[in-house]
Amino acid sequence: MSDEIWVLAEFVGDQVAQASSEALGAAKRSAEAGGRRVVAVVLGRDGGDPALRSLGAADTVLTVQDPGLKDFSPALHVRVLEALLSDRKPRLVLMGNTAAGLELGPDLSARLGSPLIAYCRNLEFSGDTVVGTTQLYGGKLLLEVETAAAQVLAMVAAGSFPAVTEERDVLVEAIASPVSLADPETVFLGLEVAETADVDITQADVLISVGRGIGDAGNISLAEELAEALGGVVSASRPVVDQGWLTKSRQVGKSGKTVKPKLYLAAGISGAPEHLEGMRDADLIVAINTDAAAPIFEVADYGVVGDCTEILPALTEAVSSQG
Amino acid sequence: MRILVLTQGVPDLVEGLEVASDGVSLDQDWLKYVLNDFDDHALEEALQLKADGGVEVVAVSLETDGSRDILFTCLAKGADRAVLVPGDWFGTDNHQKAKALVSLVKAIAPDLVLTGVQAPADADGQVGVLLAGNLRWAHVTTVKEVRLAEGKATVVKELEGGTGARYQVALPAVLGIQAARVPPRYVPVSKVRQAMKTGQLEEMEAPPEGDTVLQARKLYPPPSGERAAMLEGDADTVAGELVRILREKGIGRLAG
Numbered sequence: 365m366s367d368e369i370w371v372l373a374e375f376v377g378d379q380v381a382q383a384s385s386e387a388l389g390a391a392k393r394s395a396e397a398g399g400r401r402v403v404a405v406v407l408g409r410d411g412g413d414p415a416l417r418s419l420g421a422a423d424t425v426l427t428v429q430d431p432g433l434k435d436f437s438p439a440l441h442v443r444v445l446e447a448l449l450s451d452r453k454p455r456l457v458l459m460g461n462t463a464a465g466l467e468l469g470p471d472l473s474a475r476l477g478s479p480l481i482a483y484c485r486n487l488e489f490s491g492d493t494v495v496g497t498t499q500l501y502g503g504k505l506l507l508e509v510e511t512a513a514a515q516v517l518a519m520v521a522a523g524s525f526p527a528v529t530e531e532r533d534v535l536v537e538a539i540a541s542p543v544s545l546a547d548p549e550t551v552f553l554g555l556e557v558a559e560t561a562d563v564d565i566t567q568a569d570v571l572i573s574v575g576r577g578i579g580d581a582g583n584i585s586l587a588e589e590l591a592e593a594l595g596g597v598v599s600a601s602r603p604v605v606d607q608g609w610l611t612k613s614r615q616v617g618k619s620g621k622t623v624k625p626k627l628y629l630a631a632g633i634s635g636a637p638e639h640l641e642g643m644r645d646a647d648l649i650v651a652i653n654t655d656a657a658a659p660i661f662e663v664a665d666y667g668v669v670g671d672c673t674e675i676l677p678a679l680t681e682a683v684s685s686q687g
Numbered sequence: 688m689r690i691l692v693l694t695q696g697v698p699d700l701v702e703g704l705e706v707a708s709d710g711v712s713l714d715q716d717w718l719k720y721v722l723n724d725f726d727d728h729a730l731e732e733a734l735q736l737k738a739d740g741g742v743e744v745v746a747v748s749l750e751t752d753g754s755r756d757i758l759f760t761c762l763a764k765g766a767d768r769a770v771l772v773p774g775d776w777f778g779t780d781n782h783q784k785a786k787a788l789v790s791l792v793k794a795i796a797p798d799l800v801l802t803g804v805q806a807p808a809d810a811d812g813q814v815g816v817l818l819a820g821n822l823r824w825a826h827v828t829t830v831k832e833v834r835l836a837e838g839k840a841t842v843v844k845e846l847e848g849g850t851g852a853r854y855q856v857a858l859p860a861v862l863g864i865q866a867a868r869v870p871p872r873y874v875p876v877s878k879v880r881q882a883m884k885t886g887q888l889e890e891m892e893a894p895p896e897g898d899t900v901l902q903a904r905k906l907y908p909p910p911s912g913e914r915a916a917m918l919e920g921d922a923d924t925v926a927g928e929l930v931r932i933l934r935e936k937g938i939g940r941l942a943g
Contacts, residue, residue, distance in 0.1 A: 472820070482811060482813070501698065505704060505713075506909055507906050508906075509810060509901040509902060509903055511900060550827055602866075619849050647936075661917075662915075666917075666929070666932060669917065677922075686941060
């Protein structure tokens with residue numbers, strides 16, 4: 365059985381991505397407990413690429429040098445990783461629960477027959493058994509699972525492990541692609557040019573953020589009135605944006621903006637993990653939700669169990685009367 | 688061109704969730720099942736492609752409480768066919784579901800499978816990409832737009848922070864839908880009732896395959912750490928208390 369723990373590394377520009385630093389943190393913890401080695405796996409970068417220095421937290425780096433892998437292509441990346449994982453049989457393979465990880469984890473698991481722990485919040489070895497904790501039902505419940513499989517994959521949920529970063533000249537093994545990259549089933553065509561935003565919610569000190577609990581589009585004005593009174597702007601969780609009630613530029617969370625205002629007032633937002641990822645570092649968090657068990661109350665400083673369409677106007681009134 | 692939309696009934700998260708006496712599964716007694724929100728987006732994107740022309744939409748659902756209603760709703764919204772996969776799929780993990788669906792997908796023979804990017808209980812991975820892996824088909828997930836031309840799909844995949852990446856995808860393929868290009872359509876109950884009278888559900892068997900790969904040990908609510916200080920009282924009382932707190936912290940216009 366291999367003693368290697370692999371981390372599938374992603375970059376933002378030339379720096380290791382936060383999700384990958386956290387996966388490295390998870391890997392190091394499991395490695396230290398069992399005398400295992402951490403290998404950061406990179407696709408599409410040259411062995412001499414200075415960006416690999418940002419993976420110094422790993423014991424070694426394995427990079428597949430083919431420039432055809434630099435842009436993420438689900439089909440090509442799965443092809444290469446399936447070959448590498450079958451050949452070298454790492455014991456544990458960690459990746460972020462990211463846009464890329466969501467393509468790689470389940471496909472590799474299905475192809476290789478190696479179990480996958482998704483939304484992984486905790487991970488440890490108990491003898492030869494891997495014990496993991498996964499987050500279910502929008503963060504309302506946790507499930508502890510175990511598997512004695514020879515190879516285990518895990519997609520690490522954001523914010524679950526301490527990010528470990530270290531800049532150093534790390535030992536790099538640079539190889540050519542073990543498989544042909546011809547005729548890919550998915551071809552990267554390019555990035556979309558972002559729409560010019562009407563407002564930059566990352567710059568606001570006060571965010572009045574609305575979720576599904578606001579009820580309908582007509583009630584958005586209740587949040588706008590409070591934002592006006594307090595000197596803030598309105599933001600939203602994903603369902604509100606998907607409904608077309610507010611523009612994408614207002615979305616907070618994994619697939620929206622990460623914000624750190626002085627006040628984040630969450631109105632009718634349950635606090636799914638993807639949302640918390642974008643706002644948990646706000647200075648002061650106030651949550652209003654009809655469901656007392658909503659996960660948003662776990663990160664909020666102050667909470668109100670109630671209907672935000674009643675509390676928001678009352679709050680606007682109270683703020684305005686302060687003169 | 689045929690599009691299979693894979694839908695699931697999932698516990699309504701607005702309701703309270705209780706752990707069953709076995710300690711590893713949900714108590715089903717009071718569970719209300721609703722269409723997985725992301726599957727609703729997958730259906731909408733399929734119906735948008737149908738409106739673009741030349742597309743047949745087949746909705747498929749693994750049987751749970753409420754799955755017949757879900758399929759009739761799909762028909763009422765504009766799906767051409769609705770297929771129920773009978774059985775008790777509650778407690779079946781996604782690896783088993785994906786394996787079971789392989790033969791069913793091959794029998795329906797779609798060019799494209801659309802399904803929600805995720806569901807509320809994907810402990811062992813999201814069913815769409817697992818299905819693609821089992822079929823050895825191409826996949827792209829976290830998709831927010833699909834266009835079809837010349838036997839290929841062009842999709843926009845949503846990356847962290849909301850940036851879109853465009854991909855060309857060879858068919859057949861499985862796409863995990865994050866958001867349809869327009870909000871999912873609303874359909875009045877009267878139209879669903881009409882679909883129940885005039886529409887038909889096909890039934891196709893797909894018994895679960897393979898063993899559970901992850902053994903569940905314990906299902907439990909997250910330990911309450913530093914929970915929010917809860918404010919009590921009517922709306923005006925709570926508002927007054929909040930204003931006091933915001934003033935104290937010097938927030939926005941209440942600063943100074």
